[in-house]
Amino acid sequence: GSEESSSNNGSSTGIEGDLSFYTSQPDEDAQKLVDAFTEKYPDVNVQTYRSGTEEVISKIKAEQKAGDVQADVLLVADSVTFEDLKEEDLLLEYKSEELSEIPSNLVDPDGMYAGTKVMATALVANTASVKEMPDSWNVLTDDSAKGKTIMPSPFYSGAAAYNLGVFTRNEAFGWDYFKSLKENEMTVTKGNGAVLQAVADGEKSYGMVVDFIVARAKAEGSPVELIYPKEGVPVITEPIGIMKDAENEAAAKAFVDFVLSEDGQELAAEIGYTPIRKGVDAPEGLQTIDEMNVIGADISELYQAKEDDKKEFETIFGQ
Amino acid sequence: MTTQIKNVEKIFGSFRALQQINLDINEGEFVAILGPSGCGKTTLLRLLAGFDSPTSGEVVMKNQVVADEMSFLPPEKRNIGMVFQSFALWPHMNVRDHIRFPLKHHQFLSEDLKKGMDFRVDEVLKMVDMYHLGERMPSELSGGQKQRVALARAIAPKPALLLMDEPLSSLDAELRMSMRKEIQQLHHLTGASIVYVTHDQSEALAMADKIVVMNKGIIEQVGTPKEIYSSPTSPFVASFVGKANLIQGKWEGTEFYPFHQHAIKWDGTSVTSELRGENIFPARPEQLKISFREGGLKGVITNVQYQGKEIHYTVTIEDEQWVIHQDLDAMFSIGEEVYIHLKESQTRAVKKQLHFV
Amino acid sequence: MTTQIKNVEKIFGSFRALQQINLDINEGEFVAILGPSGCGKTTLLRLLAGFDSPTSGEVVMKNQVVADEMSFLPPEKRNIGMVFQSFALWPHMNVRDHIRFPLKHHQFLSEDLKKGMDFRVDEVLKMVDMYHLGERMPSELSGGQKQRVALARAIAPKPALLLMDEPLSSLDAELRMSMRKEIQQLHHLTGASIVYVTHDQSEALAMADKIVVMNKGIIEQVGTPKEIYSSPTSPFVASFVGKANLIQGKWEGTEFYPFHQHAIKWDGTSVTSELRGENIFPARPEQLKISFREGGLKGVITNVQYQGKEIHYTVTIEDEQWVIHQDLDAMFSIGEEVYIHLKESQTRAVKKQLHFV
Amino acid sequence: MLQSFVHRVHHQNKWWFLIGVLFVVIFFVLPIFRLVFLSFSSEGGFTFENYTSVLQDRSTWKTIENTLYVVVGSSIIAIILGIMTAWVVAYTNIRQKKLIQLFIFLPFIIPSYITTLAWTQFMSKNGFFANLLSLLPGSLEPMNMYSLQGIIFVMGLSHYPLVYLLTVGVLRKIPRDLEYAARVSGSSKWQSFKNITLPLALPGIASGGFLAFIASLDNFGIPAFLGIPGNIRVLSTYIYEQIVGLGPNSFERAATLSVILGLIALTGTFIQWLLLKKSKNNETAVEDKEPRFLFSKRKRLTIELLLWSFLLLTTMVPLFSMLSASLIKAYGLPFTPEHISLKNYQFVLLENQKAITSLKNSANLAIITTIFCLVAGTGIAYVRTKKPSILSKSLEMIIGIPYALPGTVLALAMIFAWMEPIPGWNPGIYGTIMILLIAYVTRFLILQVRGSITAFMQVDPSIEEAARVSGSNGFYKWKQILLPLIIPGVISGALLVFLTALTELTVSSLLWSSGTETIGLVIFNFEQAGYSTYSTAFSCIVVLFILLAFLLLSILQKLWDRRVLYHDHSN
Numbered sequence A: 001g002s003e004e005s006s007s008n009n010g011s012s013t014g015i016e017g018d019l020s021f022y023t024s025q026p027d028e029d030a031q032k033l034v035d036a037f038t039e040k041y042p043d044v045n046v047q048t049y050r051s052g053t054e055e056v057i058s059k060i061k062a063e064q065k066a067g068d069v070q071a072d073v074l075l076v077a078d079s080v081t082f083e084d085l086k087e088e089d090l091l092l093e094y095k096s097e098e099l100s101e102i103p104s105n106l107v108d109p110d111g112m113y114a115g116t117k118v119m120a121t122a123l124v125a126n127t128a129s130v131k132e133m134p135d136s137w138n139v140l141t142d143d144s145a146k147g148k149t150i151m152p153s154p155f156y157s158g159a160a161a162y163n164l165g166v167f168t169r170n171e172a173f174g175w176d177y178f179k180s181l182k183e184n185e186m187t188v189t190k191g192n193g194a195v196l197q198a199v200a201d202g203e204k205s206y207g208m209v210v211d212f213i214v215a216r217a218k219a220e221g222s223p224v225e226l227i228y229p230k231e232g233v234p235v236i237t238e239p240i241g242i243m244k245d246a247e248n249e250a251a252a253k254a255f256v257d258f259v260l261s262e263d264g265q266e267l268a269a270e271i272g273y274t275p276i277r278k279g280v281d282a283p284e285g286l287q288t289i290d291e292m293n294v295i296g297a298d299i300s301e302l303y304q305a306k307e308d309d310k311k312e313f314e315t316i317f318g319q
Numbered sequence B, C: 001m002t003t004q005i006k007n008v009e010k011i012f013g014s015f016r017a018l019q020q021i022n023l024d025i026n027e028g029e030f031v032a033i034l035g036p037s038g039c040g041k042t043t044l045l046r047l048l049a050g051f052d053s054p055t056s057g058e059v060v061m062k063n064q065v066v067a068d069e070m071s072f073l074p075p076e077k078r079n080i081g082m083v084f085q086s087f088a089l090w091p092h093m094n095v096r097d098h099i100r101f102p103l104k105h106h107q108f109l110s111e112d113l114k115k116g117m118d119f120r121v122d123e124v125l126k127m128v129d130m131y132h133l134g135e136r137m138p139s140e141l142s143g144g145q146k147q148r149v150a151l152a153r154a155i156a157p158k159p160a161l162l163l164m165d166e167p168l169s170s171l172d173a174e175l176r177m178s179m180r181k182e183i184q185q186l187h188h189l190t191g192a193s194i195v196y197v198t199h200d201q202s203e204a205l206a207m208a209d210k211i212v213v214m215n216k217g218i219i220e221q222v223g224t225p226k227e228i229y230s231s232p233t234s235p236f237v238a239s240f241v242g243k244a245n246l247i248q249g250k251w252e253g254t255e256f257y258p259f260h261q262h263a264i265k266w267d268g269t270s271v272t273s274e275l276r277g278e279n280i281f282p283a284r285p286e287q288l289k290i291s292f293r294e295g296g297l298k299g300v301i302t303n304v305q306y307q308g309k310e311i312h313y314t315v316t317i318e319d320e321q322w323v324i325h326q327d328l329d330a331m332f333s334i335g336e337e338v339y340i341h342l343k344e345s346q347t348r349a350v351k352k353q354l355h356f357v
Numbered sequence D: 001m002l003q004s005f006v007h008r009v010h011h012q013n014k015w016w017f018l019i020g021v022l023f024v025v026i027f028f029v030l031p032i033f034r035l036v037f038l039s040f041s042s043e044g045g046f047t048f049e050n051y052t053s054v055l056q057d058r059s060t061w062k063t064i065e066n067t068l069y070v071v072v073g074s075s076i077i078a079i080i081l082g083i084m085t086a087w088v089v090a091y092t093n094i095r096q097k098k099l100i101q102l103f104i105f106l107p108f109i110i111p112s113y114i115t116t117l118a119w120t121q122f123m124s125k126n127g128f129f130a131n132l133l134s135l136l137p138g139s140l141e142p143m144n145m146y147s148l149q150g151i152i153f154v155m156g157l158s159h160y161p162l163v164y165l166l167t168v169g170v171l172r173k174i175p176r177d178l179e180y181a182a183r184v185s186g187s188s189k190w191q192s193f194k195n196i197t198l199p200l201a202l203p204g205i206a207s208g209g210f211l212a213f214i215a216s217l218d219n220f221g222i223p224a225f226l227g228i229p230g231n232i233r234v235l236s237t238y239i240y241e242q243i244v245g246l247g248p249n250s251f252e253r254a255a256t257l258s259v260i261l262g263l264i265a266l267t268g269t270f271i272q273w274l275l276l277k278k279s280k281n282n283e284t285a286v287e288d289k290e291p292r293f294l295f296s297k298r299k300r301l302t303i304e305l306l307l308w309s310f311l312l313l314t315t316m317v318p319l320f321s322m323l324s325a326s327l328i329k330a331y332g333l334p335f336t337p338e339h340i341s342l343k344n345y346q347f348v349l350l351e352n353q354k355a356i357t358s359l360k361n362s363a364n365l366a367i368i369t370t371i372f373c374l375v376a377g378t379g380i381a382y383v384r385t386k387k388p389s390i391l392s393k394s395l396e397m398i399i400g401i402p403y404a405l406p407g408t409v410l411a412l413a414m415i416f417a418w419m420e421p422i423p424g425w426n427p428g429i430y431g432t433i434m435i436l437l438i439a440y441v442t443r444f445l446i447l448q449v450r451g452s453i454t455a456f457m458q459v460d461p462s463i464e465e466a467a468r469v470s471g472s473n474g475f476y477k478w479k480q481i482l483l484p485l486i487i488p489g490v491i492s493g494a495l496l497v498f499l500t501a502l503t504e505l506t507v508s509s510l511l512w513s514s515g516t517e518t519i520g521l522v523i524f525n526f527e528q529a530g531y532s533t534y535s536t537a538f539s540c541i542v543v544l545f546i547l548l549a550f551l552l553l554s555i556l557q558k559l560w561d562r563r564v565l566y567h568d569h570s571n
């Protein structure tokens, strides 16, 4: 319905029509976001497709191969993924006005995508089995934690792959860190959810995991504690971008603006995420972007080295 | 319904089950197919029914080709009924439903049967003496009872051509007699053509208008019961139907010299030229007589079998074993030396009653 | 193997298939069970085999109770073999494997059979004339061929008790004869006890040491073939086995006055007291004679059936239908008035040969 | 006139034939062809490069090896357990067979991630089983679940109901006399089982075993959960890794691996054919539910005890872990009264719209899929058994492949095939619920086909011939003769289709669109967002829902049995 959106008759905003939104956010969160958006733009009918980051991207690529990408707006876990789409020339350049309030290192300089929130990968500990909370990533290589640690697999989780790239490019860690993790019998599991479950269960004592799900579980009463290690944490930003051949560009842009706007960011915080916009408070139990000690690496380098990193990881963790 | 089988051949894998079969079944005719186990009777019947198609040759019904190598008319379009040798009862249906099924679905059912369906079910059930077992399932029936259901199912819709594959083989003599009568009555009333497979020659002789004797996939002889019984044209028919002892010897005109013994001369007027050509005299067990009176062929009694109303003797003559039936008037024991004569009266009697049935 | 059936009863649902059955089967005895369709023959055999247990009563083998209401010895522990009426061939095994199977598994197999297994398979295959079909699967066999496989499988291991349920019903007369001989030979050689179910009285008469006549779930009479045939103790046995015409009349000692006609007097020395008590004279079709000679019972010929070596007449006498077999010497036609006599010789002949077989 | 009949019959058959071929081509050949095509393509066009690179990779061979271990091992476990349970239920005089049957199905309907999780907890170093073992002498340790054995074990347990379901009916239909014939021939119970019953039950066993085989090939949840920590890759997880790796050529590599997996599935089909080659029709019987082995009270009790402990272990372990997780306020809290609440159920049922929608969607999808498969699958099975030609055999082969492919791959193939079936023409199926329906039919048709083939293999041709000489070769032959005889097998197949379609996840996760979420997706979404308490609560509701459906079905079946089959005298 792009031809309708160009004619400004009737509706207050002038933005209307169908908007196809692909995302990897949890269902409920995506729903809240869409609800808030349509409250503001009642004439836009948002169709959501939600799945894991990997499935979403596969779907888009399959659609591309089959001849027609259906998505207009895309919001998935990490920037490396977007880097890949950018490479394949699937994205539309859009520099939203709201970008001025977003840290520039979390935004693509070419305007293809921009972060929407901050998710740090931190340490989780089981409060029943760990009496003294550690403050460093090194606890994972400590003898006392031998066989009691767990992390998500970079083969299955985009966030974990990103973390792998960041950690190994950081002097304090490097590949040696992962070698010692292996020596300390680190278990690798499919995703963040499984890591949290294993720690909450008491099957493991420590895990590497995204911060917000720990905060949620803790709030509900699970016996877990969230720790931001002093060396710093890698963060992913759940970037948002517009697909190149989006049918409803106007609505897509409005959607991106909304997500980055103050309203949108407050909604994110309300749901339980650390907002990316300066001046919006983080929810209970999570650090704000200002409090965090972020460790990072060059995105395009990460993107280029992704396959090699995974291979290296496999040689270390393979039997 | 007139049916013709023309030059039909049926091959299973490499086994030739039927060869060069030619047969006409006329409207209202009762044809019995007689032959030893494995000779191809069932195979022939299945071709007539339309379950299989011939490897070559054709089947014609009502002057229309219903089956050849290429295509065939399916059974349900042929106005037939069939009693399966293996019964082929439907395990989930009770006796009554078995008989009702063809009445409901047979495509050539007459109007009055359509109306009086329940009446017909009862009638047929009574006919086969299964009225009291109408609600039984096949698994609750005895072997003979199953066969009677199969029979009842086939005859219920009064088809134009009834194919029966040993329909009475599991029944006792008494029941078999009464079933025979029922089938004959049905035959008379409906004018259906009947093809009746049996291994029991007395059944074939008693019921059929025409008997087809088969052996190893070919037809040996076709004829009326009398022809088949009294004038076999092949040794096989003579021994299979009449249980005849095939006696070697020399023919001179209508005279026969068994074992080329010139002292003994039998009258063989009724023996067919085909058998004469093979230097054989077919002597049925009841055509021979055992006595101590000299002048016959000399032999020794080697086996005696009591058969109630008669006794079956095995007599060894010149290294051959003949079977002779005698009534109970005279008695012989194993080892006794006896003389064998041809009963004069037999041949004459047979001639006499040729005009009879 | 001695086997006793004591007071056995078998009930299916509400149907009483066997009642009060008492029977002894002695070591090496050949017992034929004869009876109409549905009388309980198969049921009895299945009890002996150990497939079912009796509702009450017990089965004893070798002085050991093998089945009563509570428990039963499984078939494989009984040293038996069985021919099933429905063949029960294994669809996934070829003919040869069918026969090899009991040889491999039978728990009472003699040492020489164990060694010469393949030889025995060949031997049995030849016995039933199936040697050339050893590799065939059951689905590729004709009805009679299947039955022969079932027979071969049962006799191959030479069990001590052979149970045969109509083992020859699908075979032609010739083959049946030769199978009979094989079975008798086996019987003599192995000394096995045989229980042989049949609906064919000539088979029972010819083969059995002892005949058990059953009807509607009870045993009517047990006896030697001769006793059963010549001295039936119940009207059922007389008519079922001997096809006797049950003639009403008055007995005075051993004299019988048919239809209470004082002018005609028949000698009934051989008739059992049981039948005399019921005022019945059992006259088998061949015991009567039709003639124009006055002095017999007057009747009218109502049906004539040609039977090859003899003719079966139906004669109506005082509203009753009698069946009389005559040889071909004399001929009568439908509607003719005739006189019926009792053949004098018959009674005497029967008496004479009682010492015979 | 007769002549024209002959021709018309042929004509009609041709039409049916054409429709059938068209159906298979569109639903099966097209997606598979797109996949094979992809495996041979690169930016530059046709190439073998994907194959050479995949096959030169050492880890591919290691993966194939693992896959074979897992698939063969778990199929063997499934077959053995399936036969044993089927035999006990079909032949012995144990009590409560209906209930037992229900317990046998349960592992099949509990989501496999729950089963897996439960077993890892049960078998963990300080879990229940370890405690049990410590009571025994010797230093026994529970099996390490993160290993090949662990994967094989859990997969075998999850797939044995397939074998059970297709075997139990076949066993009941074997005429008693065939076993008795073996017993009078002197063979013991075990020998007659081995030589007679087993070969005669082959149609069911081979079908069930084949389904278990290809189900293990496509299974992703178990090897993902247990294999990643154990660093064990099988084809399904490896393919997934390729796809989500998002490198250049990732799809092409995935397609190539899928073709290899498809070839393994075909091997399964061939093995199945080999097994079935010798199997011949029995004389036709109805299901004989009377027990054939009457065990004494004591023996029966022993068997019942053994069976029930097995059933309770395989169902109650996961079921209890699922139930307790769903009743707890927050994950990880001990299962004590103060932590128990129904708030998760409240959330799922009342506050979350999607859960209820998904129940409706999945039920609709499953029912329509089942009905469609029932008709088409039974038709195909009929042709396959009555006219075993090369064509009908290839048909069976092709239909089996989509069930063996990993769901993700099939979903991708569906997108390729259905978004623009003809380049430039988008029929508007993709993006609606229709695409899910089509995908389900494509994926699950084989379940019905196998179920129905199994049933047809038990019907002797003479049964049908008798109906035809009785004048019926159409509707009534089917309704009154064939259907009643095949219905148990057909229902088994339909049940499998229904149950698997109901909780399908992997295919749906790529093909759904808003408004068409399914049960599997909702559970998956909860799980991914870290709400295991919700996902277990919802799983419990689903299991309950299925149990109710079962109850309803068995009542319906009773009515059908009573009304339609045996006492239908009305027309």
Ligand SMILES: Nc1ncnc2c1ncn2[C@@H]1O[C@H](COP(=O)(O)OP(=O)(O)OP(=O)(O)O)[C@@H](O)[C@H]1O
Pocket: B012, B013, B015, B017, B035, B036, B037, B038, B039, B040, B041, B042, B043, B044, B085, B199, C139, C140, C141, C142, C143, C144, C145, C170
């Ligand atoms: N499918 C088959 N494959 C190979 N041979 C077969 C097949 N069906 C039948 N035959 C053979 O064809 C011959 C004829 O079989 P058919 O069933 O017609 O015999 P029949 O005359 O009915 O015998 P019976 O009196 O024993 O029933 C037999 O020798 C049989 O073994």
Ligand SMILES: Nc1ncnc2c1ncn2[C@@H]1O[C@H](COP(=O)(O)OP(=O)(O)OP(=O)(O)O)[C@@H](O)[C@H]1O
Pocket: B139, B140, B141, B142, B143, B144, B145, B170, C012, C013, C015, C017, C035, C036, C037, C038, C039, C040, C041, C042, C043, C044, C085, C199
């Ligand atoms: N399961 C059953 N339920 C009810 N009745 C049965 C069952 N099995 C057999 N009968 C009945 O028991 C009676 C005896 O059956 P059986 O099979 O012993 O007869 P049979 O003497 O062998 O007859 P045939 O010569 O016809 O084989 C029959 O009337 C039969 O209908």
Ligand SMILES: [Mg+2]
Pocket: B041, B042, B043, B085, B165, C142, C143, C144
């Ligand atoms: Mg036959």
Ligand SMILES: [Mg+2]
Pocket: B142, B143, B144, C041, C042, C043, C085, C165
């Ligand atoms: Mg019987």
